[in-house]
Amino acid sequence: MKTTDAQAGAPAVLRRRPVLVTGGAGFIGSNLADRFASEGHDVLIYDVLARPGVDRNLEWLKKRHPSKISAVIGDIRDETAVADAASEAQAVFHMAAQVAVTTSLVDPREDFEINIRGTLNLLDALRQRNERVPLIFASTNKVYGDLADVELEKTNDAYKPRDPAIRDAGIGETRPLDFHTPYGCSKGAADQYVLDYARSFGAPTCVMRMSCIYGQRQMGTEDQGWVAHFLIRALEGEPITIYGDGCQVRDVLDISDAVDAYAAAWKQIDSVQGRAFNLGGGPKNAISLRQLITHIEDVIGRPVETIYSDWRAGDQRYYVSDTRLVTRKLGLKQPTSWLKGVAALASWLQAERGLASLGSTPLPQAAEALS
Template sequence: MTKRYLITGGAGFIGCNYVHRLLSRGERVTVYDNLSRRGTEANVAWLREQHGADSFRLVVGDVRDYDALAEATQDADVVVHLAGQTAVTTSVADPRSDFEHNALGTFNALEAARHAGTNPVFLYASTNKVYGGMEEVAVIEQETRYAYRDFPLGIPETQPLDLLSPYGCSKGAGDQYARDYARIYGLPTVVFRQSCIYGPRQMGVEDQGWVAWFIIAAVTGQPITIYGDGKQVRDVLFIDDLLDVYDAGLAHIDVAAGQVYNVGGGPAHTMSVWAEFGPMLERLMGRPISVSYGDWRPGDQRIYVSDIRKAERELGWRPRVDIEEGMRRLYEWVVANQNLFVQGGAFER
């Protein structure tokens, strides 16, 4: 049966990909986005080109505006809350704006859902940053990467929260509010603590979306700076696999409601940010890539890998796209869409 979806941040990278999927299977979609990020207008144009000008409802609004958000949420069956400020560095420079977009924005979205009249399923895109630096977790330095000494399967949901950086605090506040709205108000919320998501239509910049940024910079000849030693490890997840877990959460909402899931590539989909990714990108480019190095940035983890067994066990989900295939698909998309990243495109500075 057709459902009514509200996607906050629906013109962003994850949002527009999910909207594309939903429209392709005939769902009714409202996109709620303030279109402030570079590339969002291009994503809206792409969606209209793919599905038709009237295929979805676009509400140009801000999650800090409760009244506008509440009006857009009325009668929704599903709310997917993706909107917010996305970079640790930006949160350090402007913590008030970060708080208003993430903590207040998520509270507004939850309240709008609570009063929507439909008790909608509420999916919240949280982050692995809620676990902080995890200084107490033993880390081993290897030739090209860092590794956990005691967590070979990654970090589980039972890891204590340690909200490092204003971004970690604001996203963590939303994370815990979403959990509690299930317990206190019976709103069927699901929290996905996401690791590094990548894929086509990701308008990565230096401070956020590092996989896409390195590819964009290499293809368009922009300088690349590696902060730290480049041996930091992340588990990476291709966009299609992330959307699969959203669908799985909805399909298993009887189990997933009120739950938190670590969602990333897991131990089988990891790489260090340059010592291992650099050679992979050079193979795609067919030439060496020059980079410079800078100091470690605040809140940067030497390693983060998700233990994804809970999502596998309860939702029947696991990543399917391997790193080589995912990177090739993203690289080919960037090469084919360089107009988005040059003067006059999404990344004109």
């Protein structure tokens, strides 16, 4: 286990009851770490730094919170290192994962080791402490499978369910689990382990089955983080490849709203222990890939080239979270409008990557116009 020198005497944070964020240099993890450090918590990041660009997130966190952030560069599969990192944590946010369906199809064994064994390493390290240490787990909408039984119709460049109940509210937590692809199996199994540790051992755990989260500090790729990926390609003047017909629909949620939900789950863990919630933007923030590209064209002020390819394994033509339960249980506010959030992310990516403004309106102004 290697501890970085986030500040002089960095290992001391291990003795100060930190908030542990596994995968804390990643997109969601770094935003969580920033929130908790800003609130005065010591934060310990546990991350292997395998994903390109996440080292920049860690450096950003260190500069913003030099006395609050420490980091252990370690693999979630390392049982001893995980136990050491969790040994004094007051709460754990488990974001570390293999995150791409495509990667899981190439190497399903590694996907298993990271997502299932890694999660079990963490759960059991906390169980053996004999303390009530909350663990909030980042799960996925992929636990519901491809939703092929949901009858759809295509209108205005987007799929819509024929069932008015699903069309108006989205997919609820009572939906049967149906794991597809190795990624769906590994994340789904981890999801169930987290919930069962609450049932079998009384562990204060909670699961967030996330739809598409987007926002600042997202290093989007073709395999994961599609909103940021589309924006990056568009800003750099590169074509966007769409797998399928582009009418597939997801509900998108700004990272600030996702962090609010995770923080609220920690604060209210006694009332949500052992519960799983669908977390996304809900029906008001449901968009197709084509609709996002049209909005990106409006934001950057020029057309975006698109290339179409075959559907990918396990891809859902429609997934929108029914967010009524999570909103009610955690007292969440209405989420950020996707129009405003996407424009703001475009401005951040433009500045982060040092890109010249595209189109007739500078992107920061475009974002402000939507506020």
